[in-house]
Every structure is written in C-alpha cells, then in structure tokens.
Amino acid sequence: MSKALLLKNGRVIDPANHRDGVGEVLIVDGRIAGAGLKVPQDAEIIDCTGLVVTPGLVDLHVHLREPGQSAKETIASGARAAAAGGFTTVVCMPNTTPSLDSASSVAWLLEKARAEACVRVHATGALSKGISGEEMAPIGALKKAGVVALTDDGRCIQNHELMRRALEYAKMFGLTVMDHCQDYSLVGKGVMHEGYWSTVLGLPGWPAAGEELIVQRNALLAELTGTPVHCQHLSAAGSVRALREARKRGVPLSGEVCPHHIALSDESVKGYDTNFKMNPPLRSEEHIEALLEGIADGTITILASDHAPHCGFEKEVEFDQAPFGILGLETELGLFLDILIHKRKVIDLNRLIEMYTINPARLLGLDCGTLSPGALGDVTLINPGLEWRVDRDASFSLSRNTPFHGWELKGRAVRTIVGGSTVWKL
Amino acid sequence: MSSSDPPSLVVKAEPARWIHKDLTGLQSLTKEELTLLLDTAAAFKSVGTRHIKKVPALRGKTLVNFFVEPSTRTRISFELAAERLSADVINMSATASSLTKGETLKDTALNLQALHADMIVLRHSSAGAAQFLAERLDASVVNAGDGSHEHPTQALLDAFTIREHKGRIEGLHVAIVGDILFSRVARSDIFALTRLGAKVTLVGPSTLVPTELERLGVSISHDLDALLPELDVINLLRIQHERQRKEYFPSLGEYTSLFGLTKARAARLREDCLVMHPGPINRGVEIDSDVADSSRSVILQQVTNGLAVRMAVLYLCNAARSGEWL
Numbered sequence: 001m002s003k004a005l006l007l008k009n010g011r012v013i014d015p016a017n018h019r020d021g022v023g024e025v026l027i028v029d030g031r032i033a034g035a036g037l038k039v040p041q042d043a044e045i046i047d048c049t050g051l052v053v054t055p056g057l058v059d060l061h062v063h064l065r066e067p068g069q070s071a072k073e074t075i076a077s078g079a080r081a082a083a084a085g086g087f088t089t090v091v092c093m094p095n096t097t098p099s100l101d102s103a104s105s106v107a108w109l110l111e112k113a114r115a116e117a118c119v120r121v122h123a124t125g126a127l128s129k130g131i132s133g134e135e136m137a138p139i140g141a142l143k144k145a146g147v148v149a150l151t152d153d154g155r156c157i158q159n160h161e162l163m164r165r166a167l168e169y170a171k172m173f174g175l176t177v178m179d180h181c182q183d184y185s186l187v188g189k190g191v192m193h194e195g196y197w198s199t200v201l202g203l204p205g206w207p208a209a210g211e212e213l214i215v216q217r218n219a220l221l222a223e224l225t226g227t228p229v230h231c232q233h234l235s236a237a238g239s240v241r242a243l244r245e246a247r248k249r250g251v252p253l254s255g256e257v258c259p260h261h262i263a264l265s266d267e268s269v270k271g272y273d274t275n276f277k278m279n280p281p282l283r284s285e286e287h288i289e290a291l292l293e294g295i296a297d298g299t300i301t302i303l304a305s306d307h308a309p310h311c312g313f314e315k316e317v318e319f320d321q322a323p324f325g326i327l328g329l330e331t332e333l334g335l336f337l338d339i340l341i342h343k344r345k346v347i348d349l350n351r352l353i354e355m356y357t358i359n360p361a362r363l364l365g366l367d368c369g370t371l372s373p374g375a376l377g378d379v380t381l382i383n384p385g386l387e388w389r390v391d392r393d394a395s396f397s398l399s400r401n402t403p404f405h406g407w408e409l410k411g412r413a414v415r416t417i418v419g420g421s422t423v424w425k426l
Numbered sequence: 427m428s429s430s431d432p433p434s435l436v437v438k439a440e441p442a443r444w445i446h447k448d449l450t451g452l453q454s455l456t457k458e459e460l461t462l463l464l465d466t467a468a469a470f471k472s473v474g475t476r477h478i479k480k481v482p483a484l485r486g487k488t489l490v491n492f493f494v495e496p497s498t499r500t501r502i503s504f505e506l507a508a509e510r511l512s513a514d515v516i517n518m519s520a521t522a523s524s525l526t527k528g529e530t531l532k533d534t535a536l537n538l539q540a541l542h543a544d545m546i547v548l549r550h551s552s553a554g555a556a557q558f559l560a561e562r563l564d565a566s567v568v569n570a571g572d573g574s575h576e577h578p579t580q581a582l583l584d585a586f587t588i589r590e591h592k593g594r595i596e597g598l599h600v601a602i603v604g605d606i607l608f609s610r611v612a613r614s615d616i617f618a619l620t621r622l623g624a625k626v627t628l629v630g631p632s633t634l635v636p637t638e639l640e641r642l643g644v645s646i647s648h649d650l651d652a653l654l655p656e657l658d659v660i661n662l663l664r665i666q667h668e669r670q671r672k673e674y675f676p677s678l679g680e681y682t683s684l685f686g687l688t689k690a691r692a693a694r695l696r697e698d699c700l701v702m703h704p705g706p707i708n709r710g711v712e713i714d715s716d717v718a719d720s721s722r723s724v725i726l727q728q729v730t731n732g733l734a735v736r737m738a739v740l741y742l743c744n745a746a747r748s749g750e751w752l
Contacts, residue, residue: 196638200453202553202575202610272554317530318552320573 002420004028004040007379010048014055015354016370025053027377030419034373048381051414054353055371056088056119056378060360061153061178061232061256061304062329064090064121067108068097073309073398075109078329079117080396081307083424085329086413088378089120089368090307091360094131095154101126101137103145110146118423119416120378122148122366127166127177133157136166143173148364151178153232154279156214158184160221167227176364178230181214181239182280191320193266193283201270203319206281212238219246219253228252230363233306235261235280237290244299254363256302257291259335260326264403272319275403278308279324295355296346302363303355305332309399327402331390333382335404337411341384349384377420384411447747448560448567449739451576452617460618464586466738467731473510474733483741483752484513487544493570494520494531494550499705499729500570500580504547507736513545535559545744548572566743574608579739580704581614583732585622587724588659590731591700596623599656601647603629603685604663604712607636607674611704612663616642627653630685633674650685654694661702662687662712678711685712692717700724 007025014020026033028040064078073081075092082090092109094100100109106123113121125142127150129135139150150170156179157163170177187210192198194205215231219242222229234240234255246253266284268276276282294300308325315322333356340346361369368376392405415425443462452460473481489508493501501517508515531550538546546563548556549570556569556576571577589595600619606612606628616639619626626644628635635646647653654660665681675681682688687701692714695701701713701723709715718725745751 196641199607199636199638200613200642202573202613204574272557313530316532318550318558319554320552 002030004043005377005417005420006039006043006045007048007053007381008045010051010053010381012053012371013350013353014371015350016055016358017372019371020350025371025379027379027417027420030377032371032373032375032377046415050383052349052382052384054380054382055357055369056376056416056418057086057333057356057380057413058089058091058360058366058369059087059305059307059329059332060091060302060364061258062090062092062307063095063309063325064092065309066096066112067105071311071398074116075113075121076116077396077398078307078309079113079119079121080424081327081329082119083416083418084396085331086333086380086382086416087119087329088380088416088418089122089366090329091122091124091148091364093151093153094124094126099126099131100124100147101129101131101142103138103141106142106145106147119418120368122364124149124151124153124178126150127152128157128162131155133159133162136162136169139166139169139173139175143175147175148366149176149178149230151180151232153178153180156180156182156184160217163217164221164225167221167225167229171225171227174365176228176230178232179214179218180232181211181218181234183210183213186210186213189320191277191281192269193281195266195284197266197269201272203269208236208238208283208287211236211280212242215239215242219243219251222246222253223251226252228254228363230302231255233258233261233280233304234291234300235283235287237287240290240294240299244294244297247299254302255294255300256304257295257300258304258306258328259332259339260328260403262288262291262339263335268403269319273403274315274317274319274322275326275401277319277322277324278306278326292344292346295340301355301359303332303336303352304360305329309397310401312400315401325401327395327397327399330395330397331402331404331409334388334390334409334412337384338409342410377417379417380413381415381417382411383414386410386412386414388412444742444746447743448556449578449743450556450560450567450569452578452581452614452621453576455621457621460585460622463582463735463738463742464589466742467582467586467734470737470741471731471734473737474730479510480512481510482512484508484511484744487513487744488542489513489515489545489547489740490538490543491515491517491547492538492549493518494548494555495571497549497571500549503729503732504570504736507733508740510733511737511740513740531555531558532562535563539563539565544748545740566747568739568743571610573610574613575610576614576617577610578614579732579736580611581618582739583728583735584615584661584702584704585618586731586735587702587728588700591724592658595619597625598658599625599627600659600661601627601629601650601653601657602661602663603650603687605634605665606630606639606663607634609663615661616644620644629653631675631681650691651694654691655696657695657699659700659702660687660695663704664706664708665712682711687713687717689714689717692720695722698722702728705729
C-alpha cells in the first residue's frame, strides 16, 4: 500500500460534493480520507498552490486496441497515454480482434489491464455478436465477466427491432448502452462531412442527417424501453436538438462531445491529410456552434476523446481508404480547457470537471469521479493556465495520428494520482 | 513583348512564370498560369501536324503512365504526348501493379522513384491521390483524374478548344450539363472557366447538381430548355452508368427527355454555339447521335487538342522541376 499523500493549498473542485475552494485532500491507504482524519507523520506532502485538485478524470470512450491490434496501441501504452492526459479511469471499446463479445475475451482484457495498466481500465462488451448488428451478444455473460456498458462502437445496429430488444435485455442487468449513431443507408461510403468542402474536394459526403436520424431513433427506443442510451461522439446540430428535447421530457438519453468536433471544421480536410479523417466526420461551423450551445446549456453532459490510434502506414494512404480516427487521450483536456474555458468561455471549470468525473461515473455506475471520504484515491492535478505545445513525438501512445501536432494550448494536467500513487507527472 | 524582341521559337509566353513541378488540379491556379498553359499548348499544337511529330523537350526523361483506374483515351493521349516530347514511356495499370498484392500507393510510387522515373501521370479512383503522390515524390506528378475531384488536362483542353473557336473565354456563357456531383471534369471545368472569366451554368437533375457549388461563382439550373438560346458553349457530361446508383434519377429515358441534347434542343441553340463532350459519348442518352456528328460539335477536336494540352503540361512541369527550358 502506498504512503499517505496530502495535497495542500490547491483549489479543490469536486462537483459531486459541490465543493470548490482552496483546501486539502488526504489520501490514506489508497482512499480519500475524511476531513477529521489525522495526517500520518510520514505522509508525502504536495504543495498544489496554483493548481486545481479534482477527482481523477474519466474518459469513457477510448480504443486500447488489444486484443489483436497491438501495433496500434496496447493496454499498457494506452494507459500511460491516459495518465499523461490526466485520466485515472478509461473505458475501452469492444471493437478489437476478436471483439469483446464473449466472457473470455472480456476476462482476458481485464486480467491484462490489472497486470499492465497504470490507470483503471474498464471494459465494455459488444451489443451484438461480433459487432455485426445481426444477433444479440451474450449480454448476461458479459455482465458477469465485468463489463460496465454495452456498445457496438465503430458500428451501429441498423435493425431497430434488434436494438429495441437488446436495450430491453440490457435493462435487466442495469447496463447502459452506448451507441455510435450512424445510419448506413444515408452515410453510404461517406468519408467527410457532406457540404461545400466534400463537394469541392470530390470526396463522398457523410451527411449530418446520418447521425441525427439515429439519435432520434435512440430517443424513441430509450423512451420505449427505459434503458439509458448514451450517444457517442455527437457531431451534428440536429443531434443536439434531439437530445435536448428528449432530456427535457425525462427520456434516459445522454450525449458526449469529443474535442476534435469543436476544435476543427470540415475545411481542415482540404489538404487530404488523413489525420483529419474520423467518424463521425469534422463538420461545418453551424454544427460546431450547436455543439458548443449544447455543452453550455447542459444538453451535453459528458466529454470524451474517442482515442483511436492507428499505425502511420495505415493512415498514410489515399484519403477515402484510410481508417477513421485520431489520438485523443493526451490532448483532450488541453483542447477543452483551451476552447471551452479560455477562448470561447462556454462553461466554467466546475462544469468541465463535472463532465469528466461524476457524470461519466454515474452514467456507467463506476466507483470513481468523486473526492467523497472513502472514495478511490484517484486525483488529477490541473494547471488550467499552463501554456504548452502538443508534440506528437512525445506521446506515450504507440501511434502518432493526431491533427493537433504543434498546437499551442492553455491548460493541462500536471500530475495523475491513482490509488494514492503518482502514476505520471509533468 | 515589345516589337524589338525576337519571336520565340516554341513558346510565346515566358516559361519561367510556371513554377509548379506537379499539376494536381486547377483550383489553385491563377488566370495567368492558366493562360500560360493554353498559350504553351497552342505552340505545341503545330507539332502534331508536322512531318516529324517530335520535339526533344523530354529527351532522356522517363514518364510512367500509372493508371490505377481504367482509362483508354486519357492514357493514350498522355502516352502520345510524352512520345512527341521524346520521353521514354512506361504504362502501368492497376492489375499489372503490386497494388493488387496489397502494396500501398506510397510504396508503389517510391519504387517508381527508385527507378528514377521523372514524371508520373496518375489516374486513380480516390480523390486527392495525385496530391498525395506529389507531396511525397521528387518526380513531377500530373493528375489524369482523381476520383470525383479533378481532371485538369480535360478542363484545359476544353478551355483550349473554346478559345480556339471563340477567340476568348471571358464573357462567354458555358453550360455544363449532366452528372456534376460525381464528375471530376465538371470541377476542373468550373475552376478553369470561372477563373478565365466565363459565365458558367451547371445543369442537371437536382440530385446530381450540388447547390454548394454556387459558392464557386456558378449558377445552377434545372431547366435546360430555358437556357439554350443564351449559350455560347454547351458541354455535355457522360451519364456514367458505372458510378451511378438508381437513387439519383429514375431512368436514362427520363434523363434524356429532361437534359439530353436532342435534335429539337440543338435546333434552339445559337448557330455558333459549340457542342462539347469529354467522351466517351453515349449516343442517344446525353446527346443525340446526329448532333454529336454535326458541324458545331467539336468533340473530336477536343481529342486532338488534348494532345497539345498534355504536351504543354508535361513540358512545363518537367521544366519547373528540372530547370530545363526549351
């Protein structure tokens, strides 16, 4: 067990407990200590003057690529990237090789994560067998193996009846379903946002309606079944409107936004650089504004990265043939602080931390995201005003596919503490 | 040029104004650069009618015609253009290349570079493929069509043919009719003709004419009949069955009835209106067979001019790369 740790003089922000003020956080035996507890004599003391002390951040949407794609990323390397981004907990997606659609593959992953990952790694299970959208995955067995949610991320179940029954079935186990919202017939072979730039570049368009339609579908099915549905990586204005309307009526629907969808627009694709290719695609300004509005008014409750490593040789191909996705773990907090707090002043720091801690923890029922006494001793120290430059070559990821190389950002994590032990510091 | 300058032997405009080792598209070219390309093509056109159809501009240079997507006329035109410039030409198709064995485009291209190819002419089904190669190779890369993006030499030969007949491009009203959405010819035509001062109207079914293109300074119409008497040039695009899906329009018959250049429609064109088509034509679909063969059709002259335009492009790109000007 690690030594006791006392974090002094920092601005403690713990949205779960409505706490925001300069104070102390004590971690003893890997857990947050109550206010009355005496500080052990041998406790390590960290002066956090000028820093924000928050519950360890949670990213509920990452691809760690194991099993089967370990040239792109491993659990160990992805976890190190998470720590360097300020994350103490990540939730990994099941579109691996083979996919996480069986108890044995989930058990293998969790075992490997316990042995090799420096942060907490939770697994999701596939919603359909082989993520093929045809038959229900063994949801009961997946739950027993320890998955915290179900998703076919990367793909989307098109058969509404199967989706409806999978939601109903998942409800029995209290599992949230996370959905990559994409209507295949509308999207077709689309590789970038359908609009002016796709037309000029001659690239197949991915219309916003291809996402909005499935968000609407999910609103209807979440209402019908009562199962919480979380819409992943929202990119389109109509998705935000649908989510807002559904939530107003109490439908258990939620949504997340990834930093690239507010930091970059479809114009970025004009050089055919595949580091600007992701799914859903970068969209035009009116969609970016709608996402920011959704974050500001509380429609969007969760921030995440969709960390999607790919090897250089896989990405360095013709644009329409490249795989979708970019790195995210080490840049997401910096981008959101820079854009949401400093540049656009969309929300305050409390809201941002809430969206990265207690909100994802509550959605999936994770025992993290709070500094309540007895909680896991996971803490992130953030310097919200620190100016830094993104350097892809310094990344802990095995991959280098980021469009943000060289960007100057304001704000980042400076130390990541898991169970009272520092797993990374700047 | 002042009157005391000696007349230039081959190219009237100063070649030093051309600075690009590659031609991947026309969108970023200036009016002056486009004009230089057309002037250079005019100088090269006479080579094709000489007794000895060769000039030494690319002697000792190796050109690879790399066609990842099937094409006959464009490949032959580039091959002939390169040979008339005295280059050594290798033809490579997708089926004969290692791309079918899973080699990436980048690796195939690096292998060509390792063989000291000086120029690569690329036809590829992916938009941006020519730019992808151009950024990675020292060799000159000329785009012979990349997906639905650009087909710059086709648009240059269109502009060349229009200028040859009309003496100018500025102020002319050009209609481009057909499948604009999937057409690389349409995009390159739009970029070149608007930059050279033409008024361009895109005509076709609403499913195949994206309204976003209005931002490029063109008009959009779905009423060909109303436009006919105003046009100086009508450019009919091939309705491409191989790329078309049934969702875009109900039938070829309905397409012809709305947008085909039938005899009746041709009769309503001005006497001096040029009828153009990038080929291969579908007789009876986008153009009536007799209209295609009529005196105002310049379809075969386009093919002839394609040679001159491609000679000019190869010459200028090679010279910009190597510094070897005629």
